[in-house]
Amino acid sequence: MANKVGIVAVMAGVAAFAVPLFAHHGAASYDTSKTVTVAGTVTEYVWSNPHVLVKVDAKDASGNVAHWVCEAWNPVTQTGRGWTKNTFKAGDEVSLEINPAKNGASVGEIRGRIVINGTEFKQTP
Amino acid sequence: MSKRFVVSIVAVIAAGMFSPLLRAQDEKWNNIPPTRAAYRDKKPSGVPPRRDITGIWDTAQALGTSGAPEHPALGPGGRGSQGGQQDETGIEKPLPYTAAGLAALKKNLPSGPGVRQVDSVLTNDPAGKCDPLGFPYMFSWEFRTINVVQTAKQVIMLSPFYGNYRVIWTDGRQPPKDPDLRYNGYSVGTWMDDYTFVVRTTGMLPKTWLDHAGRPHSDQLVVDETFHRVSADTIEYTQKITDPVMYTEPWIATNKLPVHLMPPDFDIPELQCSPSEFAEYNNQVGGVVLRDSSKK
Numbered sequence: 001m002a003n004k005v006g007i008v009a010v011m012a013g014v015a016a017f018a019v020p021l022f023a024h025h026g027a028a029s030y031d032t033s034k035t036v037t038v039a040g041t042v043t044e045y046v047w048s049n050p051h052v053l054v055k056v057d058a059k060d061a062s063g064n065v066a067h068w069v070c071e072a073w074n075p076v077t078q079t080g081r082g083w084t085k086n087t088f089k090a091g092d093e094v095s096l097e098i099n100p101a102k103n104g105a106s107v108g109e110i111r112g113r114i115v116i117n118g119t120e121f122k123q124t125p
Numbered sequence: 126m127s128k129r130f131v132v133s134i135v136a137v138i139a140a141g142m143f144s145p146l147l148r149a150q151d152e153k154w155n156n157i158p159p160t161r162a163a164y165r166d167k168k169p170s171g172v173p174p175r176r177d178i179t180g181i182w183d184t185a186q187a188l189g190t191s192g193a194p195e196h197p198a199l200g201p202g203g204r205g206s207q208g209g210q211q212d213e214t215g216i217e218k219p220l221p222y223t224a225a226g227l228a229a230l231k232k233n234l235p236s237g238p239g240v241r242q243v244d245s246v247l248t249n250d251p252a253g254k255c256d257p258l259g260f261p262y263m264f265s266w267e268f269r270t271i272n273v274v275q276t277a278k279q280v281i282m283l284s285p286f287y288g289n290y291r292v293i294w295t296d297g298r299q300p301p302k303d304p305d306l307r308y309n310g311y312s313v314g315t316w317m318d319d320y321t322f323v324v325r326t327t328g329m330l331p332k333t334w335l336d337h338a339g340r341p342h343s344d345q346l347v348v349d350e351t352f353h354r355v356s357a358d359t360i361e362y363t364q365k366i367t368d369p370v371m372y373t374e375p376w377i378a379t380n381k382l383p384v385h386l387m388p389p390d391f392d393i394p395e396l397q398c399s400p401s402e403f404a405e406y407n408n409q410v411g412g413v414v415l416r417d418s419s420k421k
Contacts (some may be wrong), residue, residue: 028208028242029414049402053409071410076269076394080157080186101414125162 030099030109038068038108039095045088052078054088054096054110068106070096082124093117155394158183158270158387169383171357175319178280178352178360181387183270190237192338193265193366193378196220198239208242213338216240226341226371233339237266241339246411251333252287255398259308259333260326261348261364263289265378266337270393280314280322286396293324304328306344322352335366336378343370353381360384 040058052072057065072078075085088094097112114121164185191197191206196218199205205215211231213219222230235241236248245253252258258266263284272283278296283289293312300311310329317323326348335342351363362382367375 027206027238028236029244029411029416032207048405049397049399050406051410053406069409069413074396076157076396077186079155079394080160102416103414105413107410107414125160 027099027109029101029103031102032099032111034100035097035112036100036108037095037097037113038070040068040093042088042090042092042094043067044090047075047085049074052083054094056094056096066106068108070098070108070110072110080124082122087121088116153390154392156387156391157394158185158385158391161185161187164383164385169356169359173320173354173357176316176322177275178273178322178354179275180389181270181272181391181393182360182384183387184268184362184382184384187268187382189266189268189379190337191239192235192237192336192340193364194382195377195380196340198235198241198338200240205240206238206242208238208240210240213240220340220376221373223369223371223373225343226368229341229371230339233334233341235337235339237337239338244411244415246407246415250337250339252337252398253403255287255400255403257308257333258287258289259329260291260310260312261329261366261378262334262336263287263291263309264350264364265335267396268382269396270387270391272393280324285393287398300325300327306330308333310346310348320354322354324348324350324352326350341371342366342368345370358386360386 038056038058040056042054043057044053044055046053046055052075054070054072056068056070058068059065072083075083094117095113095115096108096110097114098108099111101107114123187194189197191199196216198213198216200215201217212227213230220226232249234243234247234249236243236245236250236253251262252266263286267286269284269286274281274283278294280293280295282291282293291309291312293314295314298313300313304311304327306328308330310326312324312326314322314324327346329342329344329346329348331341331343331346333342334340346366346368349365349367351361353361353363355361360383362379362384363377364379365375366372366378
């Protein structure tokens, strides 16, 4: 269970998406064979072109904070998936499944399950 | 089971299929069209008006992110989307490049999913700099939703995506013989019959791309389009590419793509390209995830 300080871990998963369904610009930079769960506190939500960004501070087991930038598509496409400019706000506790950057940077493309303050956010298919 | 119960069930299912549209109708602004799934079992219906394609039309997210819809730069089963190739060897539906066409292709570095994809900060896609897409790029990628207006002498197509617009002259004029090249070229349209509007476009700037996979064209490019209104609520859109400098034979980029009529009060969302927003994105994401930082 997440506490209010900003928490949890980053867990590596494997190969959920052999063929990217929603690959877009720059997807070549992401490892689509890996799914990573970023869990922590939203620091900023950027509802803007070209891509929407969710910035998350996530602590590892040692208490070190990693500043993650998780990207989605543009606001119009995200609106079609049920997102709005108010889906996230600073301070939200979130868990986001992403494809991580191949070069190891704390950046990823949101590709799976989304949990906001303990409630799963269901995207429009 | 009562008839009323069955009707209720059908109504609930229909509401689910079109829920984004219903939500949009409630709010009146920034309407989001239904997805392709909403049309899966829906047949075109209604008698169309004669010689008329006015209205707000949507492609149900038939986005050519991997290139022209009929020739995506992907191998069988969508393989190769991560890029890494200089040419398009192995794609499922190869294009008939000339030697000049192949050389020109290799100079264009696309960032969309495909066998030639590069990191987003390394692309030289005009779209990546917010340069004008021009025609036909605007209709081969992110076609999305357009507003079509007809006057006595023109058909005007407005797209809030990247702020694109087209003017198609219907006053009987012929394409210019020695055009001053333009991003959108010069379009003339005629009605082949009451429900088939055909458009020929010439005179496009060769620095623009044909599609999001970086397919090139020369100043000899001719694009022939057919807008076939098969019913009141559906147009089938076809686009043919002819460019003897880059391709050994004409090819079909889009084939009978269904385009669906939206309600008349449908407000199309804005999707502009802002150079400053792109720069900020590359600063925070594109440059950070570059696979080989020596290329930055």
